[in-house]
Amino acid sequence: MSRRIFFWVEGQEHNLGDSVLRRGMFNAVRTAEPLHVYVGACGPEYLSSFTFGHEDVLYRSLTGWYLAALKSSLIRKTHLFMSAGEAIADRRSIPMRVANTLVALTSSLRRGGVYQAGVGLRKPKGRFLLPLKINARAASFVSWRDSWSRDQVGVGSVTPDWAVLEGTNDRELAQRSPGDRITVSLRGDKEWPTPAWRSQIGVVAEALALRPTFVSQVEVDNELAQSLADEFGGDVVLWDGSDHRILENELRSLYSESCFVISDRLHVLILALTEGAVPIASGAQEPEKSIRTLRALGIEGINIDLVSPSESAVSSFEALAGRRSELLEALKNARVAARRTGDALTQRVMS
Known part of the structure; x- marks a missing residue:
């Protein structure tokens, strides 16, 4: 296959908003091609919010998902969609930011990319904003769900929260x-x-x-x-x-x-x-x-x-x-x- 698409849908199992906003993005950008989806430890109750294709590959391990994306980016066009929702600039998020940046750099060599769309910073913004800033500058596309978040990082546009796409027409x-x-x-x-x-x-x-x-x-x-x-x-x-x-x-x-x-x-x-x-x-x-x-x-x-x-x-x-x-x-x-x-x-x- 000429390309691979990696997508993050994992969220809090006991928070309905997490599945709704991630489904909004998932449905808005998915194609007919198989997806490589990070679902983490989420059970069937949470995952019932999504419709997966029979060829989609679900990953429980975040490390395994990133390694698969990194390996793919070295040999084919690879696209990785980061998690929508709230971003926390804390110490625990640093490995994830590093991994996103690494995949962004390698995927760009074959005209792929990493995409961060519909993210908002938590207030107070935390002491580890630099990895997120580096991450955003390496990404192929960046948008925030509010102006304050965009201004703190200094990169990207402002777009509506993905949850607006769900519900009654x-x-x-x-x-x-x-x-x-x-x-x-x-x-x-x-x-x-x-x-x-x-x-x-x-x-x-x-x-x-x-x-x-x-x-x-x-x-x-x-x-x-x-x-x-x-x-x-x-x-x-x-x-x-x-x-x-x-x-x-x-x-x-x-x-x-x-x-x-x-x-x-x-x-x-x-x-x-x-x-x-x-x-x-x-x-x-x-x-x-x-x-x-x-x-x-x-x-x-x-x-x-x-x-x-x-x-x-x-x-x-x-x-x-x-x-x-x-x-x-x-x-x-x-x-x-x-x-x-x-x-x-x-x-x-x-x-």
């Missing part, structure tokens, strides 16, 4: 009416929201005649979601060990019935938007990552302070409900940009 979303739920999905592994924050949910739900609903897209959020459900009543969907496809379908159906989805998790907000709900970025602390990543989609002003609101929370929610068409148009444009990126990457691989 634009035409159906434009015809869908707002739902009657107010859905909440918050981080349970950090500070929980205050009684004042929680009380605002009840106020808004009652004023706007919405059904409180509580969701956990990540296993560590189960306890908080259940606590909120016990406090307010309403429906609750917890992480129960089901495969990612089953849980995703259940949550997408629920988000399609939601007028608002409130979360401090980025991919709760993106999944909600791709099902027609108005995303509200809010939690015990300001969800900085969500705000900067959604800004790259052309979406701003969706964070509402529910801890100490300076005006009526109900008015703030009503104002955002009035922007629903604007938000769906921004999603439509973000999908066009993401598809354009996917097409550009596919063209590079197939040329």
